[in-house]
Every structure is written in structure tokens, then in C-alpha cells.
Amino acid sequence: MCGVAGIILSASRAPDRLPADAIARVLETQHHRGPDARGLWEDPAGNAVLGHNRLAIVDLTDTGAQPMHDDENRVVIVYNGELYNYKALRRYLEQRYSVRFRGSSDTEVFLYGIKHLGVDRFLGEAEGMFAAAVFDRQTRKLVLVRDRAGEKPLCYALTPDGLMFASEVRALVEGLGSTPPLDESALYLYFLLRYVPAPFTMLSGVRKVPPGHYLIWEPGRDPQVKPYFSWDQGAKEIAPSQGNFDAAVKKVEQHLIESLNGCLMSDVPLGFFLSGGIDSSIVAALARRHFGLSINTYTIGFEGDPESETDISEQTAKIIGSRHVSQTLRSADLGPLSSSLIETMDEPNGDRSCVPTFLLCQHARSEVTVALGGDGGDELFGGYGRYPGLRNSLPEGLFPRGRDAAAAYFQKSLPVYGMTNLATAGLLPTAEASDWLASISTSLMPPRNAEVAIRYFDFATYLPGAVLSKVDRMAMQVSLEVRTPFFSRALLNWASVLPPEFLINGGVLKPVLRTLAQKLGLQHIVNLPKKGFGMPGAFLQANAAELTVRGTAALDLLNHHPLLPPAMTGLGDRLRPVMGAHQNALWATIVLGEWLRALPVRHA
Amino acid sequence: MSAADREKTLNTVNAVIAAAQESVRDQLPDNWSRIVSERAQKFASAAKASRLNVFLFHQSVSGQAQVVNTIDIKGLDHGKFDYDLLIRRNIAIALWSNPGARIILVTDDAFIPQGIDDERVSIVRLSLVDGEPMFERVVAMLAYAESAAFTAPTIFLDSDAFLIRHCAGLFANEFDVAVTYRDISGQMPINEGVILVNDCDQESVRRFFRCYLATYLTLEQHPLVVETYGNVRRWRGGQLSINAVSGGRQRYAASIVAANFNARIAYLPCSRFNYSPDQEGEINPTMLARALVLHLKGNRKPWLDRMVAALGSFGFFEY
Numbered sequence: 001m002c003g004v005a006g007i008i009l010s011a012s013r014a015p016d017r018l019p020a021d022a023i024a025r026v027l028e029t030q031h032h033r034g035p036d037a038r039g040l041w042e043d044p045a046g047n048a049v050l051g052h053n054r055l056a057i058v059d060l061t062d063t064g065a066q067p068m069h070d071d072e073n074r075v076v077i078v079y080n081g082e083l084y085n086y087k088a089l090r091r092y093l094e095q096r097y098s099v100r101f102r103g104s105s106d107t108e109v110f111l112y113g114i115k116h117l118g119v120d121r122f123l124g125e126a127e128g129m130f131a132a133a134v135f136d137r138q139t140r141k142l143v144l145v146r147d148r149a150g151e152k153p154l155c156y157a158l159t160p161d162g163l164m165f166a167s168e169v170r171a172l173v174e175g176l177g178s179t180p181p182l183d184e185s186a187l188y189l190y191f192l193l194r195y196v197p198a199p200f201t202m203l204s205g206v207r208k209v210p211p212g213h214y215l216i217w218e219p220g221r222d223p224q225v226k227p228y229f230s231w232d233q234g235a236k237e238i239a240p241s242q243g244n245f246d247a248a249v250k251k252v253e254q255h256l257i258e259s260l261n262g263c264l265m266s267d268v269p270l271g272f273f274l275s276g277g278i279d280s281s282i283v284a285a286l287a288r289r290h291f292g293l294s295i296n297t298y299t300i301g302f303e304g305d306p307e308s309e310t311d312i313s314e315q316t317a318k319i320i321g322s323r324h325v326s327q328t329l330r331s332a333d334l335g336p337l338s339s340s341l342i343e344t345m346d347e348p349n350g351d352r353s354c355v356p357t358f359l360l361c362q363h364a365r366s367e368v369t370v371a372l373g374g375d376g377g378d379e380l381f382g383g384y385g386r387y388p389g390l391r392n393s394l395p396e397g398l399f400p401r402g403r404d405a406a407a408a409y410f411q412k413s414l415p416v417y418g419m420t421n422l423a424t425a426g427l428l429p430t431a432e433a434s435d436w437l438a439s440i441s442t443s444l445m446p447p448r449n450a451e452v453a454i455r456y457f458d459f460a461t462y463l464p465g466a467v468l469s470k471v472d473r474m475a476m477q478v479s480l481e482v483r484t485p486f487f488s489r490a491l492l493n494w495a496s497v498l499p500p501e502f503l504i505n506g507g508v509l510k511p512v513l514r515t516l517a518q519k520l521g522l523q524h525i526v527n528l529p530k531k532g533f534g535m536p537g538a539f540l541q542a543n544a545a546e547l548t549v550r551g552t553a554a555l556d557l558l559n560h561h562p563l564l565p566p567a568m569t570g571l572g573d574r575l576r577p578v579m580g581a582h583q584n585a586l587w588a589t590i591v592l593g594e595w596l597r598a599l600p601v602r603h604a
Numbered sequence: 605m606s607a608a609d610r611e612k613t614l615n616t617v618n619a620v621i622a623a624a625q626e627s628v629r630d631q632l633p634d635n636w637s638r639i640v641s642e643r644a645q646k647f648a649s650a651a652k653a654s655r656l657n658v659f660l661f662h663q664s665v666s667g668q669a670q671v672v673n674t675i676d677i678k679g680l681d682h683g684k685f686d687y688d689l690l691i692r693r694n695i696a697i698a699l700w701s702n703p704g705a706r707i708i709l710v711t712d713d714a715f716i717p718q719g720i721d722d723e724r725v726s727i728v729r730l731s732l733v734d735g736e737p738m739f740e741r742v743v744a745m746l747a748y749a750e751s752a753a754f755t756a757p758t759i760f761l762d763s764d765a766f767l768i769r770h771c772a773g774l775f776a777n778e779f780d781v782a783v784t785y786r787d788i789s790g791q792m793p794i795n796e797g798v799i800l801v802n803d804c805d806q807e808s809v810r811r812f813f814r815c816y817l818a819t820y821l822t823l824e825q826h827p828l829v830v831e832t833y834g835n836v837r838r839w840r841g842g843q844l845s846i847n848a849v850s851g852g853r854q855r856y857a858a859s860i861v862a863a864n865f866n867a868r869i870a871y872l873p874c875s876r877f878n879y880s881p882d883q884e885g886e887i888n889p890t891m892l893a894r895a896l897v898l899h900l901k902g903n904r905k906p907w908l909d910r911m912v913a914a915l916g917s918f919g920f921f922e923y
Contacts, residue, residue, distance in 0.1 A: 120853075120854065120855065124855075212857065213857075226854050226855075227854070227855055227856060227857035227859075228854075228855050229855065229857070230787075230855070230856060230857030230858055230873075232857075232858045232873050232875075235875055236875055236879070236881070236882070236886065236891075237875075237891070237894065239888070239890065239891075240890065396773060397773070400772075400773025400774065400776040400777075401773075401776045401777050401778075402777055403777075403778070435778075435860070435862075438777065438778045438860050439859045439860040439861070440859070441777075442777075442858040442859060442860060442870060442871070442872060443858055445774060445777050445870075445872070446769075446771070446773050446774055446896075447769050447771075447876060447893075447894060447895065447896050448876070449894060456858070460858075499890070
């Protein structure tokens with residue numbers, strides 16, 4: 001995987017006065033994203049600087065180096081990601097537009113695809129995970145694009161000099177030269193969600209390009225952010241018959257195989273995460289069975305953890321015939337590790353599985369550069385334990401407003417502080433946060449089937465905000481690329497036509513994937529309940545006192561930190577009476593406090 | 605349709621929407637402001653308290669003007685359909701699903717609907733220019749929004765779009781105007797057959813419809829629009845205008861967006877809010893339970909009986 005960075009200037013400068021040093025600082029800060037090479041391009045016309053950190057995965061030669069130009073030297077790209085269908089798109093571009101490719105990288109296909117097909121059409125065809133910046137030197141137009149699900153990060157800030165962008169927020173701050181204050185809307189949403197959703201970042205004035213969107217910017221104009229994909233796109237559900245269920249299982253298998261065909265592209269060693277769960281097991285089993293690959297699978301567990309899935313994953317590995325490498329870790333090591341990891345987080349993420357995810361990535365990275373997992377399976381196919389019963393707990397009559405249904409969902413199903421406690425602490429949603437809540441809640445507006453609609457809601461919020469950002473940042477800490485086959489267009493489209501009966505069947509979650517697992521011979525996991533991948537409960541219990549101390553320290557910091565907006569003065573004291581409402585609130589506060597403590601505060 | 609034809613249709617539709625976007629205007633010419641104002645007076649009789657207003661428009665169209673044959677709609681003959689029946693059932697279904705609603709049927713002098721005898725129905729008759737149904741509809745919608753009859757949240761429906769669910773709760777959400785979108789290659793993304801407006805900020809709604817009409821008046825002169833669709837006052841102009849004012853040819857995501865003219869526009873997927881089945885067999889109780897509006901667009905109108913039968917399982921029956 002890679003890192004991208006750049007600035008497009010509002011006004012041209014002499015080439016020797018370009019802010020190349022600022023972009024070099026960005027690249028240095030996000031070096032972990034691409035330690036294999038670093039590229040910097042300074043526009044001879046004095047309009048832009050683009051930079052790139054490279055983790056070489058496909059086309060390891062110099063023809064894959066970035067920033068990359070087209071043959072007319074007009075369009076320049078920096079790109080982070082994998083375009084899984086780049087070979088098919090390449091053939092099309094060769095035949096239709098007589099493009100002569102210099103190398104074999106997907107970056108070059110992305111560049112010419114945008115150039116010849118236009119942004120909307122190309123993104124409509126693109127399969128993969130990506131974040132890219134494409135700059136047209138002639139029109140001085142910049143396009144920033146981000147993949148459908150939000151696997152790859154991309155943030156930007158408008159400055160007096162122009163528009164600066166980067167893969168990571170903290171790296172961007174290095175380029176800006178001063179640390180912006182904390183964003184009031186982001187803080188509110190963080191306490192509500194335990195992550196910062198797009199387009200916000202924790203820092204004021206720094207924005208994320210939302211998943212499935214692109215941004216267009218020309219000097220002198222406001223940025224335009226437009227969607228090119230919405231999973232809740234108007235698909236019509238199929239009828240819930242047994243015949244359709246069998247067809248659904250078959251279709252899902254077929255689409256996963258097609259998607260895997262793209263995800264398996266790599267010129268470097270590739271492995272598979274293997275938990276005891278359904279999704280990653282299916283991915284590994286399909287890769288072994290349909291592609292005949294000798295595969296390596298990786299799992300971790302913790303000493304004495306009754307929730308550990310190492311035994312199950314070993315059994316799965318035996319059935320599918322993978323070379324399995326399991327690592328058992330000491331829970332006692334989690335405390336110090338979590339502190340050091342939080343300090344390096346790009347943005348605070350209060351998901352308690354960040355640390356185990358990091359350890360799993362570290363474990364896999366000892367042997368491979370790319371790992372496949374099963375992220376997305378729960379959102380697409382209804383796999384979360386919090387989904388059944390939502391029709392009763394979020395009835396339309398009681399929650400006609402989508403945002404009220406969303407608030408109730410956050411409070412009951414994904415509790416952190418909750419809106420009520422935040423109000424008690426004197427924290428109310430800002431106008432911007434309020435607009436965001438209303439906007440993302442359209443999936444929950446009546447008429448709705450909450451158990452179907454919540455998947456669209458989670459896909460747009462929880463998945464990119466908590467899950468995918470965690471996977472990307474934790475994996476990038478050790479320069480590992482993580483892929484999932486669950487976000488192909490075909491699979492997304494197919495998942496959206498499934499009726500509720502195929503998502504939750506009498507309390508059985510994601511029956512389509514369970515049936516597929518059974519078909520693949522994974523009978524031992526078919527009836528297992530879903531388990532999370534958080535820190536072991538034993539660790540949390542044994543370290544309750546230490547966590548309380550860390551939480552208290554975080555609250556103290558939140559009372560007086562210089563980056564706090566004025567409206568948040570005394571924030572720590574306001575939160576103190578309600579922090580004990582839920583363990584998630586404590587952990588989210590610890591993460592925010594320790595992240596903030598490590599954030600360099602620079603003034604312009 | 606071959607792949608080449610599909611691509612041609614797609615490119616043409618995209619080009620014509622882009623042309624329409626060039627025509628977006630937010631100022632209505634003075635003469636049209638006067639006309640709208642005069643027509644707004646005609647709605648006085650419909651100014652009654654209500655929890656929900658359902659706006660239906662029907663204009664009799666004669667002869668060849670009934671046929672739609674454009675690049676994106678082939679061989680649709682409105683003369684084949686019984687609009688009297690469609691409207692009668694539309695009203696009956698809307699009043700069954702939303703008993704507190706008021707129906708405002710806007711039509712010309714020629715249309716004499718049969719079997720509509722309910723105090724919740726107000727018929728507003730306007731002098732409409734023959735052969736310009738789509739244009740007259742937009743004028744009428746603005747006239748309504750500027751009239752005393754705009755007393756409640758309102759849903760504007762095509763005569764073949766049936767409000768099958770209770771929808772008062774929907775208007776508790778924070779939007780001024782809601783449009784429905786789909787992602788079907790070669791079709792305009794926003795469908796004008798279902799438009800919802802809230803009543804908490806009526807001026808925003810009026811600004812939206814003024815922009816809608818002002819854009820219509822401009823785009824009808826655009827050479828590409830004329831070349832593609834001919835007289836857009838007859839067909840396609842309303843659809844084109846709402847696509848232009850709602851955001852153009854981009855893809856849409858379920859969201860609420862503050863638009864240029866200070867209205868908050870909600871983008872809602874057609875699958876739930878403006879459901880149009882591909883096959884008659886799709887019309888069954890399970891499907892109906894998930895949609896707000898069932899839209900029997902184009903040649904789907906003969907599926908009306910099946911829809912009525914399916915609604916029977918929810919307790920609907922015709923008197």
C-alpha cells in the first residue's frame with residue numbers, strides 16, 4: 001500500500017519557490033505507508049507539488065513509480081491502492097483509445113482511465129480499493145477520489161496557498177506547519193460514535209473525502225464533493241423463496257470467486273487472516289479450492305482467553321489445507337502496547353479491536369506483504385448480533401425521524417456516551433454534526449425494515465469510520481496491505497437485493513454465508529455465534545484499575561488542552577460524571593486523551 | 605437494445621442533462637411570476653386544514669400529442685390508458701393509506717373524473733395550454749406552493765404513482781424538498797413522478813419550484829434539448845428540469861444536502877420511495893410493504909388490477 005500527498009496552489013509561483021519541503025514533511029510522516037520508495041514531483045509551471053510513498057505490490061519496476069505522468073505530460077497522478085480489474089480496463093483502453101502503456105502497473109491504468117473515460121464513468125467501472133489524486137496541468141483541476149467502501153484514506157485542507165492533501169491526517173498537519181484546533185463537530189461525533197466519520201477529522205479545517213465520493217477543485221473555486229456510489233441505490237429485493245435462497249448462495253460464491261481473482265493479484269507474498277469466524281474462513285477456503293493456491297493463514301490468540309478462536313481456526317486450516325501460523329500472546333502485554341499504539345494513531349479510534357488487529361497484522365507481516373481478510377461480510381449479509389430485533393426496538397411509529405432512529409441505535413446497539421449523557425455533560429450536536437446525522441439517517445427514514453436498512457447505515461458510518469480505518473491504519477503501521485473481496489460491485493449489488501429473510505433467519509445471522517461455509521466443508525463454524533476481535537475480557541477486568549487511572553488522566557488533559565475549542569472548556573470535568581456509563585466510553589476517552597497528548601502542537 | 609445503442613442513449617441523456625444544467629436559473633421572469641400568482645388564486649377553494657396534501661395533476665391530451673417517442677422513452681401511447689380509472693384509484697388508495705390527507709386534483713375543464721365523491725378531495729381547474737402537460741404541471745406545482753392551499757406537507761404524484769403507505773412520519777425529517785433517485789443506465793437519475801415537500805420552511809420550497817420553472821423556461825430553448833426532445837413543454841421537460849435543479853447527471857447517494865437556493869434536498873432511493881416494478885410478478889404484498897409509492901410508469905399501467913389485489917392483503921378495497 002502507499003501514501004499520497006500534494007498541494008495545488010491557488011496562484012502560480014516560480015518553480016524554485018514551490019512548497020516542496022512541506023510535501024516532503026508529509027511523506028516523511030507517512031513513511032510507514034510506503035517504505036520502498038519515495039517520489040516528489042514539482043510542477044515546472046509552478047502550480048503544484050505531488051508526492052508519493054511507495055509500498056511496491058504490483059509492477060515492482062521503476063515504471064510503476066509515482067508521481068506518474070501520461071504520455072502528453074499533461075495529467076499527473078499519485079495513487080494509493082489496488083485496482084483489481086486493471087487488466088480488463090487496460091485492454092479496453094488499449095483497444096478503444098489506443099493507449100500505449102509503458103509498464104504493467106494498475107496506477108497507469110487508473111491514470112489513463114480517468115483521462116479517457118472521465119471521472120464518473122471510470123469510477124463506475126473501477127473495482128478495488130483506492131485513494132488517488134489526479135491533476136490536470138492544463139486546466140489546473142485536481143480530482144481526489146476514494147473507493148466505494150472507504151478502505152483507503154484521503155484527507156485535505158484548504159490553506160491560503162491552495163489545497164493540500166495527504167493519506168493521513170497527522171501527516172497533513174506536518175505539511176500545514178501548524179496544528180489546527182480540535183473540531184467541535186468531530187469531538188461531539190467521536191463521543192457519540194468512538195470514531196470520527198467522514199467528512200470530519202478531529203482537526204478543524206482538515207476534511208476526509210467520504211467513501212464513494214470524489215472531490216473536484218480548481219483554484220478560485222470551492223471544492224465540489226460528489227458521490228459516485230451509494231450502496232442504497234435503489235435495488236429491488238428478490239422474493240424470499242427457497243429457490244432464490246439457493247440461488248443467492250450460489251451467486252455470492254460466484255461473485256466472491258470473481259472478486260478474489262482480482263484480490264489475489266500480487267507480485268509479492270500474500271497470505272490470509274483466519275479467525276474462527278465465517279467470513280475470513282470462506283475467503284481462505286475459496287482461494288484454496290478455486291485457485292489451487294498453497295496458502296498461508298494467520299491467527300492470534302491470548303493466553304487463558306476463553307474467547308480465543310485459535311483452536312477453531314486451526315481446525316479450519318486443516319480442512320482447507322493451508323499452512324497455518326498461530327501466535328499466542330500474553331494479555332499482560334496489551335496495556336503498554338495499547339498506549340504506544342494510540343500515540344501513533346492517525347486519528348483516535350476507540351474500537352477496542354485496534355490492538356489485536358495491529359498484533360495480527362504484525363504477525364502476518366513477518367512472512368507476507370499482503371493479507372486477505374473478511375471485512376465487510378457482516379455489513380453486507382447481516383452478521384452483527386445487534387441486528388435481530390431492530391424492527392421492534394426501532395419501530396417506525398416511535399422513530400419517524402431517521403436521526404432519532406440513528407440516535408437510538410447508537411445508544412442501544414453501539415453504546416459509547418450516548419446523546420442523553422452527552423447532553424447531561426452539556427454537549428449538544430453542533431449544526432454541522434446535526435446536519436451530518438440527518439443526512440446519513442435517510443436509510444432509516446420510513447418506510448423501512450430496520451434490519452435491512454441498518455446495513456446501509458452501518459456501511460456508510462461504522463464500516464468506514466471504525467472498521468476499515470482501523471484495519472488500514474493498524475496494517476500500515478507495519479507496512480502490510482490488507483484486502484477484502486467483499487466490496488466488489490457485483491457483490492454489493494447482489495447483497496442489496498437480498499430480502500430480510502435472507503439476512504436474519506429466525507435469529508440466525510447471515511444465513512447465506514453460513515450456508516456457503518457449510519457447502520465449503522466448514523461445518524464446524526456454521527453454527528458458532530459471532531465473536532468480536534476485541535481485547536480479551538480478562539485483560540479488561542484485570543486492568544480495571546489501570547484503565548481508570550488512564551481514563552482520569554485523559555479527562556484531566558481534556559480540561560485544558562490548548563487545542564480545545566473555547567466551547568469545550570472544562571470538557572474533562574463535564575464528561576467525568578458520565579464516563580462510567582459504558583466501558584466503550586472509558587476506552588474512547590482514554591484513546592482520545594492519549595492520542596491528544598502525543599499530538600505535536602505547533603503554532604504557525 | 606445493443607450495447608452500442610445503450611451507450612449512445614447514455615451519452616445523449618448525459619449530454620442533454622448537462623445542457624439542462626447550463627440552463628439552471630433561480631429568477632423567474634416577471635411575466636411568469638404574474639401568471640403563477642394569478643393561478644395561485646385558483647387554489648383558494650383547496651385551502652383547508654390537512655395533515656398531508658396529495659397533489660395530482662391531469663391534463664387531457666389529444667391526438668398525436670399522446671405519443672411519447674424519445675431516445676429514452678420508446679413507443680409510449682398515453683391514449684391507450686384509462687386516466688379516469690387511474691386517478692380514481694390513485695385518490696382512493698391515497699385516502700386509504702393516509703386518511704387524514706387532502707387530495708388536490710389539478711386539471712383542466714375537459715377532464716370530468718367519475719366516482720370521486722369525498723369531501724377530502726378538492727378539484728382545482730385551471731386554463732391549461734393544450735399539448736403542454738409537463739410544462740403546465742410545473743407551473744401548477746409552483747402556483748400551489750405559492751397559494752393558500754399549501755397548508756401541509758405535500759406529496760406531488762404522477763397520476764400513475766400510488767401512495768400506498770402512511771407517510772406523515774416521513775415529514776418529521778429535516779428536509780424541505782425530497783426527490784427520488786435511481787442508478788439505471790440511460791435513464792435520468794431523478795424521477796419527477798414523486799416529489800415531497802415539507803411545510804416547515806415554505807419559502808425554501810417556493811424558491812425550489814421557482815428555480816424549477818425558471819430552468820424549464822430556459823432549457824426549452826437550448827439547441828441540444830430541442831434537437832433531442834423537440835417540444836419539451838409536451839414531454840420530458842419537467843423531468844429534465846428537476847434533474848438540472850437537483851444536481852445534474854451525477855450519481856446520487858442517500859443524503860440530505862443544502863442546495864444552492866437554500867433548500868435542503870433529501871435524495872431518497874427509488875427502491876423504497878418510488879418503486880417501479882420491472883415485472884408484474886413483482887407486485888406482491890411483501891414488496892408493497894417496503895415501498896412508500898408504487899409507480900406504474902409507462903407501459904406498466906395495465907398492472908393496476910394486480911396492484912389493487914395485492915393491496916387487498918393490507919385491507920384496501922374499492923367501494
